[in-house]
Amino acid sequence: MIKLYGFGKNLGLLDASPFVVKVHTFLKVAELDYETIASPHNIGKSPKGKLPFITDDDKTVSDSQDIIEYLSESYQVNLDKTLTEEQRATAYLLTKSLDENLYWCLVWSRWQEENTWKIVKNSFFKGLPFPISAIIPKILRKKVIKSLKAQGTGRHSEKEIIEIANKSFQALSALLGDKDYFFGPNITGFDITAYAFIASFTQAELENKINNIAKSYKNLVSYCDRINNIYF
Numbered sequence: 001m002i003k004l005y006g007f008g009k010n011l012g013l014l015d016a017s018p019f020v021v022k023v024h025t026f027l028k029v030a031e032l033d034y035e036t037i038a039s040p041h042n043i044g045k046s047p048k049g050k051l052p053f054i055t056d057d058d059k060t061v062s063d064s065q066d067i068i069e070y071l072s073e074s075y076q077v078n079l080d081k082t083l084t085e086e087q088r089a090t091a092y093l094l095t096k097s098l099d100e101n102l103y104w105c106l107v108w109s110r111w112q113e114e115n116t117w118k119i120v121k122n123s124f125f126k127g128l129p130f131p132i133s134a135i136i137p138k139i140l141r142k143k144v145i146k147s148l149k150a151q152g153t154g155r156h157s158e159k160e161i162i163e164i165a166n167k168s169f170q171a172l173s174a175l176l177g178d179k180d181y182f183f184g185p186n187i188t189g190f191d192i193t194a195y196a197f198i199a200s201f202t203q204a205e206l207e208n209k210i211n212n213i214a215k216s217y218k219n220l221v222s223y224c225d226r227i228n229n230i231y232f
């Protein structure tokens, strides 16, 4: 039995992490049976110290990309069979753009932006007893802000970060156009990543500037709603 280790449902999303949402979505689209183990404590069990990871009997695989490749191979799932070699190459680079660029705008919007942080803090850390509830969020926020600085996004101004995110939404909206999925009428591997990231902005129960901009792209909103309705 495949077990998916994530953080758990939060902010009205399937999981707080878009990388975990990616694997959930893949498993749903591929119609594979799986169980979810949802807890922030899973981080401590993860081979790479990050979520998601999966176990499949005695095999453990971490990193959403490696997990999806492992599952595709092991269970003979090929979501990209209708794509040309050139489209597959484009899909890979698009995936990495969301994983490595848009992701950091999401992290910034939740952990650094003051107004959203107040809501995120209450949602991510609810149920923690005092005084841990006063200490842990502070320590983790400091760590995340340090990562944002080291990665580079945290060195931009709020206006610049919002514009970086907007450029991704604009590009995604233009690429999708009025198609059902990014590469045409069939769902493909890139849609798994696109859904996970776009929905993390458009479907989160969070009012902030970045989420509002994402929601202004009507084709992206209806794309995520459609995937929700079909697969979840």
Ligand SMILES: N[C@@H](CCC(=O)N[C@@H](CS)C(=O)NCC(=O)O)C(=O)O
Binding pocket: 016, 017, 018, 019, 043, 049, 050, 051, 052, 062, 063, 064, 065, 099
């Ligand atoms: N490349 C990884 C990225 C996973 C990742 O960054 N996960 C974050 C949550 S969104 C995490 O576990 N962060 C915890 C930490 O860095 O301590 C993947 O694709 O799975």
